[in-house]
Amino acid sequence: MSFLSDLWDLVSENQVAFERGIWLTLQLLLLSAVIAFVLAVPLALMRVSRSRGLSRFAYAYTYLFRGTPVLTQLFLIYYGLSQFDAVRHSVLWPILRDPFPCALIALSLNMAAYVAEVLRGGIEGVPAGEKEAGLAAGLNPFQLYRLVILPRAIRIALPALSNEMIVQMKSTALVSTITLLDLTGVARRIEARTYSTDALFVAGIIYVILTWAIGRGFRLAEWRLNRHLAR
Amino acid sequence: MTLELAFGALALGLVLGLLGAAGKLSPHAWVRAPVTGLLNLLRGVPEFLILLIVYFGASAWLGDDLAPGPFGAGVFALGIVFGAYSSETFRGGFLAVPPGQIEAARAFGLGPRQTFFLVRLPQAWRFALPGIGNLWQGLVKDTSLVSVVGLEEILRKANIAAEVTKHPFPFYLAAMVLYLAIVTLSNPAFAWLERRAARGVRR
Numbered sequence: 001m002s003f004l005s006d007l008w009d010l011v012s013e014n015q016v017a018f019e020r021g022i023w024l025t026l027q028l029l030l031l032s033a034v035i036a037f038v039l040a041v042p043l044a045l046m047r048v049s050r051s052r053g054l055s056r057f058a059y060a061y062t063y064l065f066r067g068t069p070v071l072t073q074l075f076l077i078y079y080g081l082s083q084f085d086a087v088r089h090s091v092l093w094p095i096l097r098d099p100f101p102c103a104l105i106a107l108s109l110n111m112a113a114y115v116a117e118v119l120r121g122g123i124e125g126v127p128a129g130e131k132e133a134g135l136a137a138g139l140n141p142f143q144l145y146r147l148v149i150l151p152r153a154i155r156i157a158l159p160a161l162s163n164e165m166i167v168q169m170k171s172t173a174l175v176s177t178i179t180l181l182d183l184t185g186v187a188r189r190i191e192a193r194t195y196s197t198d199a200l201f202v203a204g205i206i207y208v209i210l211t212w213a214i215g216r217g218f219r220l221a222e223w224r225l226n227r228h229l230a231r
Numbered sequence: 232m233t234l235e236l237a238f239g240a241l242a243l244g245l246v247l248g249l250l251g252a253a254g255k256l257s258p259h260a261w262v263r264a265p266v267t268g269l270l271n272l273l274r275g276v277p278e279f280l281i282l283l284i285v286y287f288g289a290s291a292w293l294g295d296d297l298a299p300g301p302f303g304a305g306v307f308a309l310g311i312v313f314g315a316y317s318s319e320t321f322r323g324g325f326l327a328v329p330p331g332q333i334e335a336a337r338a339f340g341l342g343p344r345q346t347f348f349l350v351r352l353p354q355a356w357r358f359a360l361p362g363i364g365n366l367w368q369g370l371v372k373d374t375s376l377v378s379v380v381g382l383e384e385i386l387r388k389a390n391i392a393a394e395v396t397k398h399p400f401p402f403y404l405a406a407m408v409l410y411l412a413i414v415t416l417s418n419p420a421f422a423w424l425e426r427r428a429a430r431g432v433r434r
Binding site: 064067068069070071072073075076079080081082083084166169170171172173174176177184187188191195196197200201203204207208210211212 | 272274275276277278279280281283284287288291368372373374375376378379386389390393397398399400403404406407410411414415
């Protein structure tokens, strides 16, 4: 039990640091998830579009982002872009100089690729009869997507979106490599100061709790959104 | 180096995954519950954090002389992560083997061990392969994490080159192209494995 009480002492000594770390992790997770979702909807629509060019573009985007490690994307944006004078003298420099926006951009672009694929699966899973019913009710294509296909696709994709959310939370752990003090960053800093892995264990336990909470939240959302369906 | 790391972790991960699946499917609750619980915990922690715990934990507990270094820590950390996820894939694979086939094997007079190696394992492998392919892609990408603890694989080389030349962009881009190439080239390999595993299936 002394191991557990050691961990507890560590937490109470560094409570503020851990709280800030959790807050930064949650900020990155929620903001990147929202941006990713906003980007993923048009990407998924392009992917299923009948236009060759749009569909190819969306395919290439998802292929590139899903085929390379997040860590390389993070380094390319944070360290790589600063190489160009054009970037350093542009109006975007105050944003790209800072690790937080860079992390947010990399995580969002990466997650958008995964969410787009999940949504594509959802869109293709909408029963043809529901689309016909929408057209028969006089909806134009835009209304059909907004009122019938997308709401249904999101419900179908919800379990997969929950997985993406958990994967994304684990990806946020990488931002400590570009000097951000998220939960992992805080734990690494305490680890370096105390020469003990206890802080990393504490972070691990907190991540497990967050994973559990995300899974729980999505199951609740699934239940609420699908309760009109007969089973 | 990246490939050595990936194959090492794959070998360890497949063995751990099979053991994990066996544990989760065990008829004894005292085996099943702790194995399932432990593997669920592992799946809830970022791979990066597991790597850090293994790397720094090993030198803290074993002393600097016995510690495995970045390569050993990388193989071990990525191997247990792969094992935790593949145990779920294998579990699904074993459950998908039709019970009739197991009964047929018994009727042919095969013992439990023969039934396992001649019927259940090859069939479960066939069902699990697509999932294993996805996990392999994840594993290849996760090898990049080991650069942070100093192993000179693709991304670490890119880091060094970026620092020396002060031109980070092309080197990180080159690293990404290499990962993309490994992932792309694995696809036909897995397609071949899947065809091979399914060669006994009637179409």
